Amino acid sequence: MKAQTTTEGISLIIPIYGDFDIKRILRCVDSINMQKGVDKEIVVSEQGEKRRFPDIKSVKYSFKYHKPQKDLSDFNPGEVRNIAIMNSSKYYIYTMDADVIFLDPNFLKKLLDLAKKNPKKVFYRPFMRRLPKDNFNEFNKWCESLGFEKAMKKLIVDQKFLIKTSPEYRESKIFEKDSKEANYRKTFTSFIEDYNKYIKERIGTEAEFNFWPIYWNENRHCGSNFFSRVQFLNVGGYCEKFINWGCEDSDLQWKFRETYELEFFPPEMEVVHMDNLKCYVSPKMWARNEEISTARKKEGIKLAISADKESLKGKYGKLN
Secondary structure (H helix, E strand, O other): OOOOOOEEEEEEEEEEEOOOOHHHHHHHHHHHHOOOOOOEEEEEEEEEOOOOOOOOOOEEEEEEEOOOOOOOOOOOHHHHHHHHHHOOOEEEEEEOOOOEEEOOOOHHHHHHHHHHHOOOEEEEOOEEEEEOHHHHHHHHHHHHHHOHHHHHHHOEOOOOOEOEOOOOOOOEEEEEEEEOOOOEEEEEEEEHHHHHHHHHHOOOOHHHHHHOOOOOEEOEOOOOEEEEHHHHHHOOOOOOOOOOOOOHHHHHHHHHHHHOEEEEOOOOOOEEEEOOOOOOOOHHHHHHHHHHHHHHHHHOHHHHHHHHHHHHHHHHOOOO
């Protein structure tokens, strides 16, 4: 696959794996289509045993066959994102997950204006509200009957960290934890019912509370990055050594931090996570990924970028 000729605008990169809920990615696509005042393209990259994403005229699509190991979703998150980016055509790139939507219809326009004023910066990890799992079906019905824009206007924002279909108060517990890899203090949210279930069933220790993403959700979208194509190619794209969930996004952000000016999205630019069961999470694979991340950082940024650029060049030919 050859790198595409680039044009002004933003490519929105969305990866999906295995049996991910297609209804959620359709809402994600609706959210992007609602964005105003910016030239944009949606690029979906799917990895699995068969195509599940439907044919949508406004979406550029690629598929990579992958048969997972038994009882383990061992997808390659870096590879599937690299495929999408190298198949995209806009100068600026926004990476997002298939279960995330925008609150503000001018989100991308504001981001583009910000990037043009700050060409040396890379923006990452916007604040994120949660749409609870048990609210999604009602929200999805609103979208199907009223349209996405009207459905968004019906959502209720009256509680910190959340956006809901009902004004009912959702009792939560908040956890904070210093993160060496991300270089800031993370905030995690949990519904009280999930917290109680974890306390009853957990096999970990107090120090491991914040690890389990089936219960804990950070109040930032960790996989969200906004950068230029030049910046992406200069750091060698995503490392493709990570398997399953975790580390590929923080690794890319580490490379950006060492070579550009990495900065959080402005606090007013929030996104929404449509909560779902993260059945693909594997503590075993997470531990493996952390070992790879530690080794890369020990070897140093120059070696990491050089290896990743060689990998990209080997797969996609000349990088431009």
